[in-house]
Amino acid sequence: MKRINSPRDISLLQINKEEVLVIACDSAGGLGQKTQDQIKVSNRILGKYTVKVPLMEVISVGAEVITVVDNLAVEYEPTGREIIAGIKENLALIDKCECLNGSTEENIKTVQTALGITVIGKTNLKTLNRYTSSPKNNIIAAVGLPLVGEKLLQNKSQAVNFDKFLQLKQLNYVDQFLPVGSKGILYEARILAAENNFDLRLIESEPDLEKSAGPAAVVLLSLKEEDFSRLKKDIELPLNKIGRLI
Structure with missing residues (x-):
């Protein structure tokens, strides 16, 4: 596997002569509905807006989304479930609702919302060159x-x-x-x-x-x-x- 250098905030990994993995991530903290969140926003909107960023970064270079991973530093019920619902709203627009995986915090009670999302896509060198040149x-x-x-x-x-x-x-x-x-x-x-x-x-x-x-x-x-x-x-x-x- 060969890393392709890019000035963008993404990782490009060439896996064979033609195919390239594109990896992007984003995080959010202090936004949500918990007691110590600085900005109050619905958990659904939080999930929708946070996944949007890496989705756009991956699709911008011509890649097809193959998997999305959500790391939620909150309990599943109700916060995590509501965040995941927002994530799935955007994934539904590209028919990728079934590609979601992730984890929640079930051992420690949290008082502030935090999450990270990683999106992995795949493209080929020809398409990548098309969307990274002007x-x-x-x-x-x-x-x-x-x-x-x-x-x-x-x-x-x-x-x-x-x-x-x-x-x-x-x-x-x-x-x-x-x-x-x-x-x-x-x-x-x-x-x-x-x-x-x-x-x-x-x-x-x-x-x-x-x-x-x-x-x-x-x-x-x-x-x-x-x-x-x-x-x-x-x-x-x-x-x-x-x-x-x-």
Whole structure:
């Protein structure tokens, strides 16, 4: 098994001449319905939002999800069961509800919610190269606004959810997709440029480029500038030009 280097927050393991495993993970803590959770949110929503991030990271590079593992540092009943229900809501959108495995904490009473989720997918080198390369002069566009915590819950229509991400993934004129998390838009835009061995020339833009986008509330797209107006018609989310690959 050979590791393929990637600037993205994923692991790529080549298992034979053609096939590649793609591994992504995410965690959440202090959000939920327990006494010491800092942000109160339903357990179902917590599960749905947390699994969304690694799912998007794996699918962004053209991989098919083959398994999802949830490590829940909470009891199964009722907290774990409700988190798992949220996870399954997103998995149902890709017909992968049966690929879920995991564990809960049944020995110690917990007073704060914590969980980690790992997603494993599989692709081939040709598809991987397709979704990790862009031509020079492509523009980088940000779909959605950087939102986290309570602001995300209050402005969900301004953020990319998993269903909207799957719709974006169907746009055949987009060269690359890259979810944005806690490190912000600028960090991920530079990752996308580095992936292509280009520099990033920033364009004046409205959103805060260094603000956390929480559970991938924003997705970066690489596309030709002439397709930007087409993109504006195809989506119903905030859209901003971030930069250009030079």
